[in-house]
Amino acid sequence: MPLAVIDGALLAAAVWGLGLAALLAALPSPRARGGSLAALLPSAARGTAIVASLALAAVGALRLAGLETPPLTWDAGLPGGRFALGVDALAAPFVLLLGVVAAISFAARPAAAPGGASRGERAGMALHAAFALALAAVFTARHALLFLLAWEGMTLLSAALVASDTRSARARSACFVYLAISHVGAALLGFGLLSLAARAGSFDFADLAAALARLPAAEASPLVWLISAGLVVKLGLVPVHVWLPLAHPEAPGPISALLSGAMVKAGLYGLLRFAWQMPGLPIAGWGMTLVALGTITALIGALYAVVEPDAKRLLAHSTVKHAGLLALALGLAGALARNGQTALAGVALAACLYHAVGHGLSKALAFLSVAEATHAGGSRDLERLGGLARRLPRLSAGALVAVLSLSGLPLLSCFAGEWLMFQALIRGYSEGPPPLRLLAPFAGAGLALATALAAAAMVKLYGIGFLGRPRTPAAAAARPVAPGIENALLLLGGLVAAWGLLATWAMTALGAPLGAMLGPAFDPTALVTAGGLALAPPPATSASISPLAIALLLAVFLAVPFAWARASGGRAEVRRAPSWACGIRLDPRMQYSALGLTKPLRLIFGRLLQVEREVEVLSQGSPYFGRALRFRSGIPPLAERMFYQPLVQAVLWASDQARRLQAGNLHLYLGYLLATLVALLVWAR
Amino acid sequence: MTGAPLIDWLPRSNAINLLAGVFLLSALYAVTQRRTAACITAYTWNSLSLAAIAMLVALLTGARHIGVAAALVLVSKGFLIPRLLRRALARSRSRAEAEPYVSIQLSALLCGALVVIAFSQTRVLFGEGVSILASCLPVSIATTLVGLFLMVSRKQALAMVVGLVILENAIFLAAVSLTYGMPLVVEMGVLLDLLVGTALLGMMVGRIEESFATDDATRLTSLRG
Numbered sequence: 001m002p003l004a005v006i007d008g009a010l011l012a013a014a015v016w017g018l019g020l021a022a023l024l025a026a027l028p029s030p031r032a033r034g035g036s037l038a039a040l041l042p043s044a045a046r047g048t049a050i051v052a053s054l055a056l057a058a059v060g061a062l063r064l065a066g067l068e069t070p071p072l073t074w075d076a077g078l079p080g081g082r083f084a085l086g087v088d089a090l091a092a093p094f095v096l097l098l099g100v101v102a103a104i105s106f107a108a109r110p111a112a113a114p115g116g117a118s119r120g121e122r123a124g125m126a127l128h129a130a131f132a133l134a135l136a137a138v139f140t141a142r143h144a145l146l147f148l149l150a151w152e153g154m155t156l157l158s159a160a161l162v163a164s165d166t167r168s169a170r171a172r173s174a175c176f177v178y179l180a181i182s183h184v185g186a187a188l189l190g191f192g193l194l195s196l197a198a199r200a201g202s203f204d205f206a207d208l209a210a211a212l213a214r215l216p217a218a219e220a221s222p223l224v225w226l227i228s229a230g231l232v233v234k235l236g237l238v239p240v241h242v243w244l245p246l247a248h249p250e251a252p253g254p255i256s257a258l259l260s261g262a263m264v265k266a267g268l269y270g271l272l273r274f275a276w277q278m279p280g281l282p283i284a285g286w287g288m289t290l291v292a293l294g295t296i297t298a299l300i301g302a303l304y305a306v307v308e309p310d311a312k313r314l315l316a317h318s319t320v321k322h323a324g325l326l327a328l329a330l331g332l333a334g335a336l337a338r339n340g341q342t343a344l345a346g347v348a349l350a351a352c353l354y355h356a357v358g359h360g361l362s363k364a365l366a367f368l369s370v371a372e373a374t375h376a377g378g379s380r381d382l383e384r385l386g387g388l389a390r391r392l393p394r395l396s397a398g399a400l401v402a403v404l405s406l407s408g409l410p411l412l413s414c415f416a417g418e419w420l421m422f423q424a425l426i427r428g429y430s431e432g433p434p435p436l437r438l439l440a441p442f443a444g445a446g447l448a449l450a451t452a453l454a455a456a457a458m459v460k461l462y463g464i465g466f467l468g469r470p471r472t473p474a475a476a477a478a479r480p481v482a483p484g485i486e487n488a489l490l491l492l493g494g495l496v497a498a499w500g501l502l503a504t505w506a507m508t509a510l511g512a513p514l515g516a517m518l519g520p521a522f523d524p525t526a527l528v529t530a531g532g533l534a535l536a537p538p539p540a541t542s543a544s545i546s547p548l549a550i551a552l553l554l555a556v557f558l559a560v561p562f563a564w565a566r567a568s569g570g571r572a573e574v575r576r577a578p579s580w581a582c583g584i585r586l587d588p589r590m591q592y593s594a595l596g597l598t599k600p601l602r603l604i605f606g607r608l609l610q611v612e613r614e615v616e617v618l619s620q621g622s623p624y625f626g627r628a629l630r631f632r633s634g635i636p637p638l639a640e641r642m643f644y645q646p647l648v649q650a651v652l653w654a655s656d657q658a659r660r661l662q663a664g665n666l667h668l669y670l671g672y673l674l675a676t677l678v679a680l681l682v683w684a685r
Numbered sequence: 686m687t688g689a690p691l692i693d694w695l696p697r698s699n700a701i702n703l704l705a706g707v708f709l710l711s712a713l714y715a716v717t718q719r720r721t722a723a724c725i726t727a728y729t730w731n732s733l734s735l736a737a738i739a740m741l742v743a744l745l746t747g748a749r750h751i752g753v754a755a756a757l758v759l760v761s762k763g764f765l766i767p768r769l770l771r772r773a774l775a776r777s778r779s780r781a782e783a784e785p786y787v788s789i790q791l792s793a794l795l796c797g798a799l800v801v802i803a804f805s806q807t808r809v810l811f812g813e814g815v816s817i818l819a820s821c822l823p824v825s826i827a828t829t830l831v832g833l834f835l836m837v838s839r840k841q842a843l844a845m846v847v848g849l850v851i852l853e854n855a856i857f858l859a860a861v862s863l864t865y866g867m868p869l870v871v872e873m874g875v876l877l878d879l880l881v882g883t884a885l886l887g888m889m890v891g892r893i894e895e896s897f898a899t900d901d902a903t904r905l906t907s908l909r910g
Contacts (some may be wrong), residue, residue, distance in 0.1 A: 665903065665905075674833045677833065678830065681826070
């Protein structure tokens with residue numbers, strides 16, 4: 001098998017390449033040898049990282065094509081087996097996604113100045129490569145301890161990258177919230193996995209599965225719940241999603257792309273790996289819980305995306321929404337699979353995996369292009385942007401593709417997944433187990449509302465940020481973006497379109513991971529009909545869709561009128577004239593503002609959002625003659641109000657109660673001693 | 686170092702049981718006395734009976750190091766520490782004896798309960814007499830509890846110190862009864878500690894009086910941050 005050898009070499013190349021890139025970037029520039037060498041080192045680091053990421057993507061793609069590879073092993077001298085890295089069927093789509101997103105994110109880093117990179121740039125690049133390496137280790141680890149180490153490394157490195165702008169107080173506090181919540185999750189995950197490993201006597205995933213199968217259900221299910229709770233933190237479900245809209249936007253654009261595009265999927269991967277792909281799983285209630293949580297998360301993410309004025313944070317809220325969709329599809333698949341409806345579970349799971357990749361690509365593109373645009377326009381606040389489409393047309397084209405895809409429009413990478421989710425929900429309602437029938441209508445309605453709200457958020461992002469006239473001089477003077485970065489983004493845009501257009505082939509390629517999850521009873525070819533041109537969810541085909549056919553129809557219907565117009569009248573003459581505005585001068589402030597555009601939604605969801613607004617009349621002298629108005633509006637985060645504030649208050653209250661024990665009275669303390677002693681004497685036998 | 690004939694012989698000798706009784710009763714006497722001076726007297730008797738028990742054990746088992754320890758106990762606990770305590774009491778200006786937290790009658794009752802618990806639980810925990818000093822173990826545990834109770838119930842700092850040193854005596858007795866005493870170096874270290882500790886506590890009581898014009902330890906609450 002020469003191909004398998006190449007594949008194994010590719011994985012090794014990916015891992016060592018990312019490590020080498022991190023090292024190269026961390027090396028101090030040799031100043032004495034002149035400028036050319038100083039610039040060479042960062043470029044070498046970037047090139048190595050790109051090549052290594054592409055190798056990683058190739059490994060994933062080859063595994064999806066059915067190529068088994070021997071795992072890389074390393075004896076770390078620890079008990080419980082050798083460290084092993086390998087790509088199995090389940091990990092393959094995630095590895096492919098990570099490879100592509102990481103390669104583009106490295107390509108989209110600004111090139112180093114000719115004089116060599118500064119310390120901050122070098123540290124950023126080194127952390128970036130190390131973060132990509134940690135992510136790769138999470139997806140390829142075949143050893144639980146290595147997985148935990150990689151998981152923690154991923155958290156710490158990304159936290160360092162989030163706080164890379166050390167002067168920003170907002171980034172520091174976001175980093176703190178991120179670390180705090182992540183450590184709770186890591187503790188739960190570590191406790192669950194390590195206690196399972198203790199029962200197994202080994203860290204190997206296969207041994208863990210065997211140990212879980214031996215455990216009685218009363219012991220196994222708490223462990224699985226613990227592990228799931230730890231993993232859900234990374235996926236960003238309500239109520240542990242609060243770190244996500246804070247941390248993701250604070251990192252530089254390429255890092256945000258990796259965070260939202262790939263790291264969120266690590267939570268999904270973990271759930272598939274440890275809470276499903278083991279004997280006896282998924283446990284009862286797991287799927288339904290995920291469906292409920294996913295629906296709520298999708299709604300909350302979409303709602304906050306709509307009302308968010310900060311462009312990057314809007315995208316982060318949209319990530320929360322899509323994490324909710326992924327959880328919903330995963331839970332649906334789990335509930336159906338537990339009920340024995342493998343074919344239908346396959347539809348939901350295919351939707352989940354396809355959407356994981358599709359959203360990863362689109363969101364990476366969105367973060368990269370919006371980060372470049374906001375950097376060029378000088379502000380992340382949508383109210384200070386505008387007119388970028390005319391000034392930066394190529395970048396804006398990339399952003400447009402991302403925005404259309406994230407709105408869930410057909411032909412792009414987020415559509416087929418959401419469509420399959422709807423199909424699975426409708427079928428689950430009519431054929432699924434009784435509790436699912438109760439939940440499915442709510443989930444379906446929630447999914448529809450979330451999708452619509454997310455589309456509104458994307459319209460706002462592009463319409464306010466990129467169209468219209470520049471709202472500030474800084475936005476009007478947006479500096480051009482390096483052509484290399486634009487090319488990388490357009491390439492990613494092409495991938496987003498390809499993943500959407502070739503959805504049927506993508507589903508066929510996902511057959512291997514689907515088979516790994518659902519067992520031999522599942523037939524992956526049943527998902528597509530019409531010679532592989534149309535998607536049709538089994539078992540009884542009631543609906544089908546073919547992205548290629550839609551694209552063809554669209555092309556025809558666009559081409560025919562153009563051809564007809566051309567044939568009948570020729571090209572109409574274009575006359576350019578200033579817009580007429582009732583005789584007054586047009587002003588950028590006459591445009592719709594981001595706040596104004598979402599006012600109706602703010603009113604409709606006012607009870608839930610609890611919008612704070614404050615109008616102040618600024619006057620000089622007499623209060624009856626206002627000179628200016630100051631308007632301030634804000635939306636307090638729901639989860640913090642409803643979940644974290646009570647939690648913090650409860651902890652403080654408990655601490656106050658505990659403090660009463662410490663009255664400072666010597667005799668009381670001695671009394672505790674006496675009482676403890678007597679109690680121990682009486683009960684210790 | 687324990688010969689088998691001695692184990693046969695010892696339970697027949699009631700001297701140790703008698704001395705153990707004196708040990709426990711002196712601790713209970715301290716609890717029932719309101720005046721600190723009487724507590725110190727009770728402590729003296731307590732220490733003397735302890736020294737006698739240790740001496741008897743040394744004679745019966747022939748273990749020389751217990752004999753040396755007994756002599757040290759006699760000197761330090763029987764004479765030096767009571768003297769230090771009395772001197773501290775004499776220096777103390779506050780003559781008024783603060784009312785204890787628990788009334789004397791109730792104290793006696795509670796200590797009786799503690800003794801019962803100690804005796805019954807020692808039998809549960811350690812079984813019937815394995816050691817030649819089987820009767821001393823429940824006594825020592827009971828006295829530990831009584832000493833601790835003295836510390837809890839009294840407000841005067843000096844009476845609390847008496848509780849502490851009684852407690853320490855009980856721990857010494859437990860060590861002797863379980864293992865025929867600890868190595869001599871340890872015993873000497875503990876005794877030196879206790880001596881220095883008592884001297885320091887006496888000084889601390891003086892400082893408390895200076896600061897609060899009373900040796901009522903409840904006033905220490907005001908130091909809380």
